[in-house]
Amino acid sequence: MCFRFFSITLLICGSGIVVSAQDSPKWDDTNSRDWPAQAKRVSIRSSADGSEQGAYFYASPAAGLRPLIVSLHTWSGNFQQKDTVANLCIDKxxxxIHPxxxxxxxxxQACGSELVISDIDDAITWALANTKTDPENIHVIGVSxxxxxxxxxxxxxxxxIRSFSAYAGIYNLVDWYYESVGRKAKYAGDIAASTSGNRNELNVDEAKKRSPFFMQKPVTDRSKSTLSIYCGIHDGYTGSVPISHSLLMYNKLVADxxxxxxxxxxxxxxxQSMLRERTLRGGGDQGTILGRKIIYKNQYQDKVSITVFEGGHExxxxxxxxxxPAIK
Structure with a gap:
């Protein structure tokens, strides 16, 4: 049997495909666990199943209400994985919290399950109860x-939540499964195992259920939030996630x-031009972000934006x- 999805998706026919592991990209380095002394390890009880989920946590000693930064770990990592956002928060x-x-x-149990959403919400609730946080100043950030x-x-x-910053993300697990099969990347087996319990069998319906691209957008709930989507133009070539994920996710949300x-x-x-050529002919000078040339950017009001920068999976x-925003 053949499966055909979006025009940019690889076409894979047959069964019993064996994939091999690739080296983890820079932002999936799970070996580095160097945490600043100010960040403390805590345990948060799940409201969904009563299990204990770890986190690294920092409560600002500064007077007054402060922002809360919720930094989310990578695909192959967990809360112990080194996170440079922690140092920024301590300095500022x-x-x-890094749950x-x-x-x-x-x-x-992982990979976009209902338990995952519950755990992240539990971590935010826990942080609100254990810090002096401005409830109007909560921000979520993550890469890969x-x-x-x-x-x-x-x-x-x-x-x-006031803002969301998503770098080099995966938003369609069905597409990424077939893209990973074509690259002989371990992520195909990860997606299969997450959706079917078997590393050699993809459950397409479950993969869609766990993919933001197929979810109904909570337009009313996010009317006062901003979502900024970022991707490096070379990702998918020198990295593991084609930029089509970010571009199509952005378009889906604007349409919603x-x-x-x-x-x-x-x-x-x-x-198609950016995927094929890794640039945008006639794109002009759109400035820089984080010291990188901006290849393309667009936004819908102040609600959702897309920025493609000169870089890779990072x-x-x-x-x-x-x-x-400035602290009151």
Missing amino acids: GFNY DFRGPNNKP GGGYATVLTYMKSRHK FSPEAPFSMVPQEYI MPPGEVLAHI
Whole structure:
């Protein structure tokens, strides 16, 4: 049997495909666990099943209400994985939490499950109860699998969150499964195991259920939130996630907010050009972000934006929290 999905998706026929592991990309380095002394390890009881989920946590000692930064771990990582956002929060006096949400995305309990959403919400609730946080100043950020989890949180969280920043995320697990098969990447087996319990068998319906691209957008709930989607133009070539994930996710959300806003969407010819050529002919000078040239950017009002930068599968180092509003 053959499966055919979107035009940019690889076409795979047959069964019993064996995939081999690739080296983990920079932002899926699960070996580095170097945490600053100010960040404390805590345990949070799940409201869904009573299990204990770990987290690293920092409560700002500064007077007054402070922002809360919720930083989400990568695809193959967990809460112990080193996170440079922690150092930024300590320097700025922001509250911070880096929760576990069922660990690596290679089992049914993880990878966009209802338990994952519940765990992230529980971590936010716990942080609100244990810090002096301005409830109108909560921000979620993640890269790679953390970008995936960030947009899942945008789609599903019960909390009122001011901003979401998603870098190099995965938003369509069906597409990424076949893209990973074609690259002989371990992620195909991870998706299969998460959706069927078997690394050699993909459950397409379950993969769609766990993919932000197929979820109904909570337009009313996010009317006062901003979602910023970022991707490096070379991802999918030098990295593991084609930029089509970010571009198509952005277009889907714009359409959810307003089907009458075609100029806010990324034109299909631009998507094909950037995928094919790793640049955008005639794109002009659109400035820089985090020291990187901007290849393409667009936005719908102040609700959702897309930025394609010169880079790969990464969150570029620098002031990734510059968008946090001034503290009262």
